[in-house]
Amino acid sequence: MGITNRYKITEVDDPPYRIDERLLQRFDQRQTVFGRMLFDREASFYEKGMYDKAAEIIKKGEPGYSHLDFVRALGAWTVYDYFHGAFSPHKLEKANNMMPKPAFKKFPVTDPEAMSGEVKKTALLYGASGVGICRVDKRWIYSFNMDGIPLGIPDDFKYAVVLVIAMDYRAIETSPAYPACIESGLCYSRMAFCVACLAEFIRYLGYKALPMGNDTALSIPLAIDAGLGELGRLGLLITPEYGPCVRLCKVFTDMPLSCDKPIRFGVTEFCKRCTRCADACEVEAIQKTEEPTYDTVCPSNNQGILRWPVDHDKCYQFWIENGGDCSRCIAACPFDPRKKK
Numbered sequence: 541m542g543i544t545n546r547y548k549i550t551e552v553d554d555p556p557y558r559i560d561e562r563l564l565q566r567f568d569q570r571q572t573v574f575g576r577m578l579f580d581r582e583a584s585f586y587e588k589g590m591y592d593k594a595a596e597i598i599k600k601g602e603p604g605y606s607h608l609d610f611v612r613a614l615g616a617w618t619v620y621d622y623f624h625g626a627f628s629p630h631k632l633e634k635a636n637n638m639m640p641k642p643a644f645k646k647f648p649v650t651d652p653e654a655m656s657g658e659v660k661k662t663a664l665l666y667g668a669s670g671v672g673i674c675r676v677d678k679r680w681i682y683s684f685n686m687d688g689i690p691l692g693i694p695d696d697f698k699y700a701v702v703l704v705i706a707m708d709y710r711a712i713e714t715s716p717a718y719p720a721c722i723e724s725g726l727c728y729s730r731m732a733f734c735v736a737c738l739a740e741f742i743r744y745l746g747y748k749a750l751p752m753g754n755d756t757a758l759s760i761p762l763a764i765d766a767g768l769g770e771l772g773r774l775g776l777l778i779t780p781e782y783g784p785c786v787r788l789c790k791v792f793t794d795m796p797l798s799c800d801k802p803i804r805f806g807v808t809e810f811c812k813r814c815t816r817c818a819d820a821c822e823v824e825a826i827q828k829t830e831e832p833t834y835d836t837v838c839p840s841n842n843q844g845i846l847r848w849p850v851d852h853d854k855c856y857q858f859w860i861e862n863g864g865d866c867s868r869c870i871a872a873c874p875f876d877p878r879k880k881k
Contacts, residue, residue: 547806549780555764555802557771557845560834564844566683567758573840573852575686580839585856594863604717605863613718613864616725619732620753626732629750631743646746653798659742663703666737667730670704670781672766672800676792680758693757697750697792699799701738702759702766704779705730705787709876712785715867716822716858724787724865728753731789739791747795758842759788767800770807774817774826774869775850778807783876784869807875808832811848820872825854 569575576583598607625632635641649655660671676698682691711723735751742749750756760777763769769779776784780803818826827837827848836843840852859865 547780547810549803549805551767551801552804553801555761556804556808557761557764557847559846560844562844563834564679564842566679566681567842568684569682569686569691569755570684570688571840573856576840577856578686583839584853585860588860590856590859590865591863592860597863604714604719606718609718609722610864613721613725616722617728619729620725623732623736626736627751627753627755628739632736632740641744644744644746649796652796655796656798659701659738659795659797662741663701663734663738666734666741667705668703668734668738669706669786670768670779672702672704672763672768673797674700674702674762674765674767674799676700676757677761677765680761682756682758685755691756693750693792696794697748699793699795699797700757700762700766700790701793701797702763702768702788702790703731703734703738704763704768704782705734705789706782707785707787707870709782709785709871709878712867713871715871716862716864718864720867720871721864724867727787731787735789735791742791742793742795745795747793749795750792751789752791753789757790757792759790762790763788764802767803770804771847772807772817772873772875773811773814773848774873775848776870778873778875780805781877783873783879785871785873785876785878810875814874816872816874817869820868821855822866822868823851823854823858825851825858826869 570579577585594610597605656673663671681693685691705727707723707727712720714720731753739749739751763777769777772778778784779786812830815828818828832847834846837849837851838853841849
């Protein structure tokens, strides 16, 4: 199996990342590669969409790049792309269901640990592959959203419920062909389904819930805080159960909950010796240096975090040339215990 079982998972008091507080600031979502695609006139990919060359690529008739596979990928994104209520900060209204729903008094939480268990049980029931809970660290909230509006989360949203959505590694291993893109889209739609259902569950109990995908706050550091994994060389969360073959979403809430501890299981130490993700990257967007660094390599890197910075400009430019997203680094990572050696 994969290499994860060679390492002992240890709970730790402090998250397994290092920060330079002099450099770290809340990140502006417009500085992500997708924000810069819209706003950064200096970016080589300004106003260039990932699918711009899809029709041209499909005409070549290469295996894994058929017209049918491409539209399957588009269909897979439907829930994420069009069900905007999934990420609503308010209780959903105008249900497509004629049955009236009973109103209950606020559910009393006398045992936050037991309630955390119920929340996790519910998230797993709705389709999450893993769940962790942490206190909301406001350093991970974006400073501005894509519309340039300053973001602030009320202080009563004290807890983040972070959900892991596992991807089918066999589909991801076909990357950068379209079958892997289909799996990415399916997982994003599952994200929208899971957080929408979980947020409504919390609201029906009388508490506030703010569901999120990649918006509002950075998912990876919150997932690390919630004990779901560590940061890998490829710039993604590596989990003990699925390696980096996951997507992340989260729900902020004022419901009293019990937090999980961060974990260590040897990711940083292993990544110092392993460069398989970097070797697999066709555009050399992933660093091969042994030691992580506070340096950045593109405007989409946040400052003040010790890690191997990924060149998102090179990465997204390849997505444009490919006519779809790429997961070759994820497929190459040996940390997924579902894989054979």
